[in-house]
Ligand SMILES: Nc1ncnc2c1ncn2[C@@H]1O[C@H](COP(=O)(O)OP(=O)(O)O)[C@@H](O)[C@H]1O
């Protein structure tokens with residue numbers, strides 16, 4: 001198993017944000033983590049990234065516990081988070097934002113240029129808008145930039161926090177297509193979404209978080225067809 005989360009308990013102040021979360025990401029896959037607002041989805045990603053420490057439970061990456069590693073060490077292992085709300089540098093250009101993604105790596109300018117070309121192949125709009133201020137782009141374009149910046153860190157496992165939030169249905173479809181493309185290029189993904197339909201249509205496997213506990217899991221197709229999911233998360 002690439003990533004394995006076992007009985008994870010995380011406290012934020014007085015709140016028990018996670019009370020026993022269990023989740024696995026198999027090599028080669030996209031895993032969707034679903035749940036209502038406040039269920040603990042972002043907490044799960046932040047704990048994997050080393051930004052929060054578990055009170056108990058553990059996180060294993062390629063069989064090794066990483067829950068005591070620093071955020072920087074975790075990035076160096078190939079785990080890269082694209083945070084909720086994108087967190088771009090709005091006054092910097094598209095190109096500068098992308099280069100920030102590579103800051104922890106020592107890469108030759110030639111290799112960097114090659115990698116930028118790959119990003120622009122996934123997101124042609126970013127290539128066209130390289131010199132534009134990030135803050136002047138549309139929500140969907142900014143989400144693409146945030147994902148592109150994450151890719152510049154050369155992730156083996158990308159943690160995506162609600163990439164579809166606030167985007168038009170057309171843009172959601174585009175982002176979901178690109179997530180599939182990124183996975184086929186060899187990147188594993190843990191995709192956090194409130195948009196269960198989008199997430200399950202692109203993921204291989206899904207987990208559901210309810211008030212800090214994983215309550216349901218299965219192949220994405222099964223979850224998409226299950227009555228529980230349909231009623232609770234698909235609104236039908
Ligand atoms: N910085 C914080 N301070 C206090 N409570 C927080 C903070 N971050 C998250 N929480 C609480 O932890 C729980 C889980 O939050 P979160 O992981 O952000 O949920 P989700 O991403 O699923 O919407 C919620 O009850 C939320 O209110």
Ligand SMILES: [Mg+2]
Pocket residue numbers: 041042043084161
């Ligand atoms: Mg969240």
